[in-house]
Amino acid sequence: MTEQLDAGVVARQIKESDVLGGPGGGREVGRARRRKEDARLVTGRSQWTDNIQLPGMLYVAFLRSPMAHARITRVDTSVARTQPGVVAVFSGQDFAAEQGSLPCAWPVSEDIVIPDHPPMAVSEVRYVGEAVACVVATDRYKAADALDAIEIDYEPLDAVTDMTAALDEGSPKVHEAGNKAFTWTFAQGDIEAAFRDAAVRVERTFVQQRLIPSAMEPRAVVAQTDGDAFTLHSATQIPHILRVMLALTTGIPEHKLRVVAPDVGGGFGSKLQVTAEEVLCLLITRRLGKPVKWTESRSEGNLTVHHGRDQLQRISVAADADGRIRGVKVDLLADMGAYLMLVTPGVPLLGAFMYSGIYKMDAYDFTCTGVFTTKMPTDAYRGAGRPEATFAIERIVDELAAELGMDPIELRRRNWIQHTEFPYTTVCGLTYDSGNYEAATERALALFGYDKLRAEQADRREREDPVQLGIGVSTYTEMCGLAPSRVLGSLSYGAGGWEHASVRVLPTGKVEVVTGTSPHGQGHETAWSQIVADALGVPFEDVAVLHGDTSSSHKGMDTYGSRSLVVGGVAVVQACEKVKEKAKQVAAHLMEASPDDVEFTRGEFRVRGTGTSRTIQEIALATFAAHDLPDGFEPRLDADATFDPDNFSFPHGTHLCAVEVDTETGATRIRSYVAVDDVGNVVNPLIVEGQVHGGIAQGIAQALFEEAVHDADGNLLTTTMADYLLPSAADLPAYTTDRTETPATTNPLGVKGVGEAGTIASTPAVVNAVVDALRPYGVRDVPMPCTPERVWRALGQARTPQSTDGGLS
C-alpha cells in the first residue's frame, strides 16, 4: 500500500529546472517557486478577518429562523436589551426602511422572477437559518447569550424542499409569484432529426446533490465608520464587486466605502457573494457609530453560506451504431433555494454550453428551469455549472459505450475533436481555441496502465470476486477565464469580465503590482511576481503584489471562475509592456540613442551593437530624480492596463480512476487515480499541481462523501462537520498527475486557468468507475454520494428481477 501511494505521489516530481519553453534560460515563469505567501501562513502571522480587534469593538450575533417557512407574527426584544453587556438588539422591522434587497446580478431571462430579499427577514422566513434578529454586545459570549432572550412568534407555513414537487400545481408557494424562477432554453441544429435517425438512444437522470462548499475559514465581517466613511473587512473573494453592490444596496456612496479582503481562508465560490451579514454589519455600525464584528460558527455557516449544485439532470444522447454521437438533449431542473443571490440563476447557464463536452455532434437542445424551494439559496461552488455539465456528458458517454458494447475510450476517440481541427466551433457555439485530447489521453492511459487494469477487471469478473474492479474515464474540457464582457452581456450578466493591473516602479527599482484579482489560497503574490520578474527583468524578490483592498486596488473583478491568471495575469503583462516602453524612452535619452536602436533584455536596455547600457533600476532612479528626462516626458514609469479577453479559455484533460468495490459491504476504495491536465502554459508548476490536487479532492468528495440533507420540513440535517462528511487525509488517495501543454491562443501568456479543472474532471471519473465495477450485476447508476449504503442498495435493486433501472431514487 505504502509503496503504491509513494509511487503515485512521486510520479511527477516538480523540479526547480521545470521551466517553460525548455530548461534553463533563467526565466521565472515556469519555475516551481516556493510561495511568498507562506511566510506569514506557516508562522501564524496571517491576518484573518476574525483576528481584527479594534478599540470599542462590539460583537454581533444573529438569531436565525428555526423554521423553513413561516410568517413572523411577533418579535419582542425588550428582555434581550436588558441582558448584561448588550448594547443593542435589532429585528427585521428595525432595518426595514434601509436594508434594501440583496442583489441578484444575473437576471438570465425575460420571464425571471427576482423576489425581494431582505437581509434580515421582516415578515416571512423562507429557509432555516434566515436571520430574524441580532444582538450587539461587548463580547461574543454575551452576544450569543442574549439571543435566547429574544422572543419571536411564528405562524408556520408549508415547506417545500423537493424541486419537482415545487413545480406541482398544488405545491406550497415559496413566493407569491409561484415556484418557477425562470426558464432558459438554447438549441442548435435539428435535434428531432438527430434523435429520429439515430440507431441508439440512451437517457438517464442524474441527481447533482446539494453540497456545502465548506471553506475552512468561516465567514467573518468587521465594519467601522468614522462618521462619514465606512470600512468593511470581510472574508470575501470579491472585495471590488462587493463594494459596488454594498453601495447600491445600502446607499452608502461608493467613494465613502472601502472594502478589504485580508487573508481569506478559501472560498471555492462560497465567498463570491453579497451576504446579509455584510449589509447588516454596515447598517449596525452606521447606527451605533462603533466598530462591529461578526464571525460565524461552522454550524451557522452550514446553514447560511450559499450551497452548491442541487440540480436534476435529464440527459439523452443519440448515436449511430458505430458510436458517432448525433445529438444531446438536456432538461435541467435547478434548485435556486428560497431567493436568487448574486449569481444563483446564472450557475446552470455556465454549464449550458458545456454539455457537448469535447465531442462533435449535429444538434443540441437545452432547457433549464430554475425552481424556488424553502432552502438556503444555491450559488457558485467550485466549477459552478460546469462540473454538473461535465458529469452528465461524461457519465452518459460511458452509458452509451456500455449500450454499444464499446470501450469507453474508443467511443470517445470516435467523437472527440481531433487536435488538427482546432480552432473548433462546437455545436454549442463556443470556439475552442486549442487542445490535444489524443495526447492527454495517451499519457493518462500509459500512467494508469489501462490495459492491465482491464485485464484484471476481466479476471475478477470471471472469478466472481466479491471485490470488483471498476475503471472510470473522464475526458473533460471546461470553459473558464471568466470572461469576455460582451459574452457576459449577451447572457444578461450585470457586469463585465475584464481585469485590471497597475505596475508601479519605485525609485530603487523595486516594483509594486496592484492587481484586481483577490487571492484566497491561489498564490497570486508568487505567480504575479514571477510574471513581472520576467517581463521587467527584475529579481523575483523585488516584486510586491498588492491586492484585496479597494483603497489600494481600486479596480478589479476579483477571483473566481479560474479567471485570475487568464485575465488578471494578462493585465499584469500588458501593464509591464507599457512600463518597458516608457523606460525605453528614458534609457534612449540617457544613452543619447534613438529608442529604435535600444533593445531590452533581462532588465537591461542596450544600444544595439554597442557596449552602452542602463539597467531598469538605473532608469527607475533617473526617472525619480527627473533631472534629465526626454522633453515632455511625464516623470514616472508606472502604468496600468485593463484586459478584456475575446474568448474564454478551455483547459482539458483525461482523468482515469480505478476503484475497488466490495459487493458485499458496498464499500468503495479508490485504488489509483491518474490525471493528465492541459492547462496551457504554466507559470508555477507547484501551484498548478496544488490546484489540481485540491480540485480532484473536492470532486471525489462529491462523488463519494458529501451531501447536504434536509428533512421534509426543510431542516438541514447536516449542520455540523460531524454530519457533513468532509474527507480527511485518511479518506483520500494519492494522485498521479501529469500535464500536456497546448498553449491557449487567446491570450499572450498562453495560459488557460486551473482552479476548477480537478473538480470538474474527477466526479464523473469516480462515479463512472463505481458503476463500471457494478455493471455486470445490472447496475446502471449509483446516485451521489456513492456511499456504501447506496452502492449496496443499487446492487440489491439491480438483483431484484422486476427492477429495470439500476439506480435508486
Place this chain on the structure above:
Amino acid sequence: MPRISVTVDGIRYDEEVEPRLLLVHLLRDRLGKTGTPIGCDTSNCGACTVLLDGRSVKSCSVLAVQADGCDIVTIEGLSTGGTWHPMQRAFHEEHALQCGYCTPGMIMAAIDLLHDDPDPSEEAVREGLEGNLCRCTGYCTIVRAVRRGAREMSQEQEGVATS
C-alpha cells in the same frame, strides 16, 4: 471568576476567566494569539490544534481553566531565534498549504504525530492527521511535508547528538 496561570509560547499569563471560556478564545481574544484559528464548533476540523504540555489538543475543546498551570505552544511559538521549525520549512517546501487556514493546526498535529512515530509511513500520516481537515490541498502535499519534516527533525536531532 477563576484565576489561572498559563504559559503560552514561553510567556506566563495570569488571567481571570469565566469558567466556560474556551482555551482557543483565551488565546485569540485575550492574549492576541491569533495564529491559532477556529474552523468549526464540533471539534472536527483541527484548525485550532496547539501543544499542551507537549501533546496536541484541539484548543476549542479545552476550557481555559483546564489549562491552568500548563505550558502551551502555538504556531507562533514554534520558530526559535527567527529560524523556522523544520515542519514549517517542510510545509513551505512541499507546497503543503494554499489558503493556509488549516496550516497552524496541521503543523502542530504533525509535530505531535512524530512523538509516537518519528518516521511515519504515508499511511500512518494519513491516519494520524485524520482529525485535521484541509479543503484546499487534497492532502498529498501535506503528507509529503510531514514525512519531509520528520526526516529533517531526526537529522537535526542526530546533528545535536553528534555535536
